[in-house]
Amino acid sequence: MTELIKICLIGTGRAGMIHGKNFARRIENAQLIALCDPSKESLELAQKEVDCQYLYEDYHEAMQNPEIDAVVIVTPTIYHKEIALAAAAAKKHILCEKPLAMDEAECLEMIQAAEENQVKLQVGFMRRFDASFQEAKKVVDSGAIGDVVLVKSLTHGPSEPKPWMFDIRKSNGPIGEVNSHDLDTLRWLTGSEVSSIYANGGNYRSPEVSDEFPDYYDTVAMNLRFTDGKLGLIDGAQYVQYGYDARTEILGTRGSILVGDQGKHNIVVATSDQKLTQPTMHSWMYLFREAYVAEDQAFVDCILNDTTPQCTGKDGLMSVRLVNAGLTSLLENRIVEVEG
Numbered sequence: 592m593t594e595l596i597k598i599c600l601i602g603t604g605r606a607g608m609i610h611g612k613n614f615a616r617r618i619e620n621a622q623l624i625a626l627c628d629p630s631k632e633s634l635e636l637a638q639k640e641v642d643c644q645y646l647y648e649d650y651h652e653a654m655q656n657p658e659i660d661a662v663v664i665v666t667p668t669i670y671h672k673e674i675a676l677a678a679a680a681a682k683k684h685i686l687c688e689k690p691l692a693m694d695e696a697e698c699l700e701m702i703q704a705a706e707e708n709q710v711k712l713q714v715g716f717m718r719r720f721d722a723s724f725q726e727a728k729k730v731v732d733s734g735a736i737g738d739v740v741l742v743k744s745l746t747h748g749p750s751e752p753k754p755w756m757f758d759i760r761k762s763n764g765p766i767g768e769v770n771s772h773d774l775d776t777l778r779w780l781t782g783s784e785v786s787s788i789y790a791n792g793g794n795y796r797s798p799e800v801s802d803e804f805p806d807y808y809d810t811v812a813m814n815l816r817f818t819d820g821k822l823g824l825i826d827g828a829q830y831v832q833y834g835y836d837a838r839t840e841i842l843g844t845r846g847s848i849l850v851g852d853q854g855k856h857n858i859v860v861a862t863s864d865q866k867l868t869q870p871t872m873h874s875w876m877y878l879f880r881e882a883y884v885a886e887d888q889a890f891v892d893c894i895l896n897d898t899t900p901q902c903t904g905k906d907g908l909m910s911v912r913l914v915n916a917g918l919t920s921l922l923e924n925r926i927v928e929v930e931g
């Protein structure tokens with residue numbers, strides 16, 4: 592009989608409930624048995640959706656439950672480290688949402704704690720589990736477009752930032768919240784590490800917070816160089832309102848690959864007022880729904896098969912290194928060299 596991995600979801604907000612519903616309904620050899628969130632309201636709403644045996648307002652209590660094999664950490668990023676350290680010490684495997692933590696030192700502590708306690712640490716870069724991105728990676732690796740020269744990656748999020756996101760000491764701003772995906776995608780698709788980064792940005796959509804949060808930015812443009820000479824461009828934005836937009840273009844010496852478009856469905860509607868319209872993709876939850884399922888299944892499989900996660904703590908750390916370098920570049924208006 593296959594073992595069942597019993598899961599506790601820590602953080603039952605937007606992204607948390609994607610994982611929560613997956614583990615409750617769609618992931619083989621897994622069972623969601625516990626929910627944890629200090630917000631009673633969020634916990635109650637989540638419980639109505641997924642009906643768990645155990646409810647906790649404090650993650651320390653969840654760690655005492657010997658039935659829990661693994662935790663999924665989906666709290667604001669600032670809490671990822673302390674919860675991961677407690678989980679590792681309690682010998683619970685960890686799937687932690689991106690960005691792994693606030694800075695490299697925190698990531699290193701998390702990686703070390705997972706290693707010392709022999710638990711898995713997987714990071715939630717679900718694009719690595721998305722069918723289109725996986726196909727693009729296969730084509731790149733096949734050599735069909737020659738050598739990769741330049742990867743452009745764009746992510747624009749529609750929603751108004753959560754209050755904790757305005758304080759970039761707590762969120763790192765969109766470079767962390769939105770573009771850590773692009774930074775990871777560039778590393779993954781090129782198979783290379785970034786050597787320098789230059790970022791420019793500003794707050795264009797939430798001027799009302801600029802007195803309280805003068806460093807907050809909602810739009811960023813980043814220019815990257817890799818150690819082997821490849822080039823990267825990242826365009827990020829929060830609160831764009833028109834939809835969720837994630838597109839990547841890989842230029843090789845003999846071809847190119849486009850991943851994604853702005854449409855929700857593959858239809859264009861023509862009407863008598865001589866307009867062509869196409870509904871925009873409204874949410875990352877919809878666009879990457881199946882990628883989240885594949886990511887959650889891969890987490891359970893790596894525990895059961897005792898294999899290395901497909902997206903490791905080191906991938907989380909490297910992306911956080913680039914988030915921090917990008918933020919330093921933006922705040923200090925200079926090119927930042929990235930240590931190898």
Ligand SMILES: NC(=O)c1ccc[n+]([C@@H]2O[C@H](COP(=O)([O-])OP(=O)(O)OC[C@H]3O[C@@H](n4cnc5c(N)ncnc54)[C@H](O)[C@@H]3O)[C@@H](O)[C@H]2O)c1
Binds near residue numbers: 607665
């Ligand atoms: N993979 C993705 O594309 C993706 C998308 C969205 C968010 N995220 C990441 O997921 C994390 C959560 O983001 P969100 O948008 O769901 O935020 P959210 O604000 O919607 O939800 C966070 C939840 O965590 C709870 N929480 C706060 N402190 C806690 C603690 N100590 N213990 C347990 N729960 C706690 C809050 O009460 C809230 O319910 C962030 O790290 C974010 O970067 C990833």
